Amino acid sequence: MPPQESNLTIKPPAGDAVAVRLPKGPRFWLMLLALCMALFLSALEFTAVATALPTITADLHGTDFVWVGSAYALASSAILPMTGGLAQIFGRRPAFLGSIILFTIGSAVCGAAKTMGMLIVGRTIQGLGGGGILSFTTIIISDLVSLEERGLYAGGFYGFTWSIAAAIGPVVGGSLANMGQWRWLFYLNIPLCGLSGGLAVILLNLPTPAGTWRDKLSRMDWIGNFMVIAATCSITIALTFGGINFPWSSAHILAPLIIGLVGLITFIIYEAIWATHPLVPFSLLSNRSSFSGQVLVLWKKKYTITRHAYLDFIPVYFQACKDADAISAGVRTLGLASIAVTGLIGGVSVKIFKRYRPQIWISWALQIVGGGLMTTVKSDTSTAATVGFSVLYGVGAGINYAVIVYPVQAPLPIKQAAPALAFFSFLRSFAGVWGVTLGGAILQNELLRRLPEEFLTQHSQDVALAYSVIPLIRDLPQPLKQDVQVAFAESLRVVWKAVVGVSAAGLVSSFLMRGLPLHTATDKAWDPSKAVEKR
Template sequence: MSPSTASIPQSISGQEKKNESDVAILESSAEENNDSAKTKKGLKFWLIILAICVAMFMSALEVGGTSTALPSIINDLHGDDFIWVGSAYPLAATALLPASGGMAEIFGRRFSMLTALGLFALGSALCGSAQNMSWLIAARTIQGAGGGAIQSVGNIIISDLVPLRERGVYSSFVGLVWTFAAGIGPLVGGALAEDGQWRWFFYMNLPICGLAAILVLAFVNLRTPPGTLLDKLSKMDWIGNFIFIGSSTSTAIALTWAGITFPWSSASTLVPLIVGLCGLAFFLFYEARFAKHPIVPFTLVANRTSLSGYLQIFFTPVITFAVTYYLATYYQSVKNANPIRAGIDSLSMSLSLGPTIIVTGISVSVTKRYRPQLWIGWVILTISMGVFTTVHSTTSIGHPIGFSVLVHVGAGMIYSAAYFPVLAPLPVSENAHALAFFAFCRTFASVWAITIGGTVLQNQLVKRLPIEFTSQFPSGAALAYSAIPTIGKLQDPLRAQVREAFAESIRVIWQVLTGISGLGLLCSLPMKGLPLHTQVDEKWGIEEGKGGNGEVQAGPRDNVHSNVADSQVDIGESEPSAQV
């Protein structure tokens, strides 16, 4: 653990304030670094942003479109493991996200982004050519590993170039691209699924991957850490990664089996769940006490403000991912919408999310405050999920569409502002690890969203679906999900009974999500309002010169910069009144 990060717990626990001369030095250094960062926002800076936006567009398009195409995919492949098709992607992304931060820190940003793009392209090609469910699930796993790393490394690169105080504006550009892609994703996925061409939804990622890779190679010219390949490999936390991957996989398997393959009280469910959760706890202990190069330094969660931010970004995707997946299920199973219509009905979510992210990001940059936006967002999100529980099979289609707008207005405010409390108490030298763990919390939440929602749905369908319907399928309610496209062909009263069963089962999901939203609101209360950094970590700036070995060497100013960052943590934690 570096000296800079080791000083954080002392400052958090109430270390004495710096004297006035130290403050003057800090402010002078911060202004100098801020001016330096501003000079880099020329053409090359915007080309780097373009490269990140193209990569993010591809990842978001896949996330938005899979849910509407999923029933048709399952039906064509004659499978019943729909939960694994949805959860394999975020599970793989989650398992490798902490490693992506370490990889970016050790091997450099460009190499890490190219590796992520390569994995995503490989996974997309395999998804498009899948001949059975096992093949598709394995391909989704590879795709998820690349997709998660794309999000993580993209945000890390932005943090290298833009100080936290200004980042809200620039992150809004990326957020706009993300929401646009997520918005058209259901339309694209639904249209291709409707025509039986869902495979092209995955194949079209290949040329976009190629374009993104060309842009990264040409323009993401950030400094590369010195050292041989062997030296860099020795700095990877292999033991920590092994513990984490095994524990997160065990947890996800238990959540997928619970109540469907095995009862919740069975050893087959409880053993992997307990082992997985205990393994995750041990992983954090190992990282804090034994890891020489931790992928998740304990300092990231050693203060209540960062911890609050991480919890908030965990709970928010649990809600939004579940709403995205299971609202599309509601439209197709209850309202007899085809995949294209379900995509159109889901479009309101992204149309409200994008502008909200932009306005919130700009408001943080202008006001230098993030707590009011987060609190307002949680209140809106909790209320909107509460009103979602009033939706039944006979409810007008306008109600869930309008409620989903409110959900994504609240969620958009949280998505845009949540990393400010995470990063404000930490030195900028911890950006890579902090943002990788931030992306991990967000992606791991999607595993819980899909599995919790799926478990609730299947358990409720077992109780509510008429026996005349489930008796047609050897796998029972699990296969009934893949039979959603056939519901419209049923005769009444069976058709009405099946739709009622789906509507009431999905309503239980909304009730669970309302409780989770309330918990997120409570977790937002302890965070402090801290000053935002005005500098970036210069050792990761745009490459302008090369050393004798072809790699940029960190200058002496980098060490000064690290000390300045540590000083800001001390002042920020001891002077929360600056933003109260």
């Protein structure tokens, strides 16, 4: 077995990895503004498109709506394993700017899309950029503030930014969709990406590692990257088509699913034994608390059958069951803005009390209760009750978002922040692929069982696509309309039950972690005041 030197822990550019606490002057706050702006764009895009998807699907005459969300999530997962190495080998700023460029190109392609295929290609490019933005903003903030303070910034300010985007995204998406201007969901990103990138060029003057491009490329674990990307794609294909295009027991589904799972196992073995510059240093998983934290991340985003179940499927509920247009459905999801407030509170609480386990336990409990209440929602449940349940869920989700990183990083040395955060982001996004796809699959399969036969006969080509039939519900005659609305509500209740189950698994997993002291300094190697590029 060759000696392993992680590409994520190669000697950084500007001196030794000595702990340092950085001052927070005007330049720091402007850098934080640039990072939050990029994160806002990524989050806004995800949530706005979900609400506008029925209109987009109808306009493009498409049938692959699941792939519009899955392509973005899949591409994000594909790029994330590389982000730690890219940040460490090429430098934070070049990697971050590259992500913004990809996101801009993807937005332009989506805006110009004439077919669903072109839209999915654009969403894939967007996902590559969005995944990079998600990871690099997290890594950069770890260079600027200590773990002790990170809850306020990464959990608080980042969480607040993400949550505001998540709250207004459905309204923005719904408004543009109702006006027949859904393409501006993507075109508006272009000038905003230019502004964010410009701020990054001016403000993110972080150290750039020395070495030629050839030397830097040789340090990337290309074999490991290929293995994890191929395995992720294979699993996603199986989850996307399972139960919709092909039965779950068919070879079309079982073959890619088994190949993908075997591929992931092979990837882990390869990284642990043969990789010279492994994507994921094995030491990250050998610590009980750090490992349990990563497991929590997996459950937390696998409950994209939880968080994205709310972001994606609450608008579906209001549009299908309450005759709400896209704007009204978006407004009724504003209860999730509670994520922003409680995320900030959660981050501040860790800074004050120097503890993170109680907040995690409370957050999971609140999500279980909120999800449990959602399982009682029927087609005739009042809007006030449904919004109230989502607020309760949002309180728990906000706290969880702010504090979930602590058990991952607290047991590790400061210099391992990049690999830990890259793996953290990968699990978050990869599990999100499962969540988006499985949430959609659950809804489609339940609708196939519950929709009235009369409706199935009239719209057989659309029956596997919930988003494509929503615009038809409002004009249906009674009692067929009521029967279809009941079918949607009952199908969504199965999604909410999945929310409860996965959240309960997250709560159980959280008991594995230990309460540890938090680092009070950052790594001098990435001190912005030492930014000198060597060639």
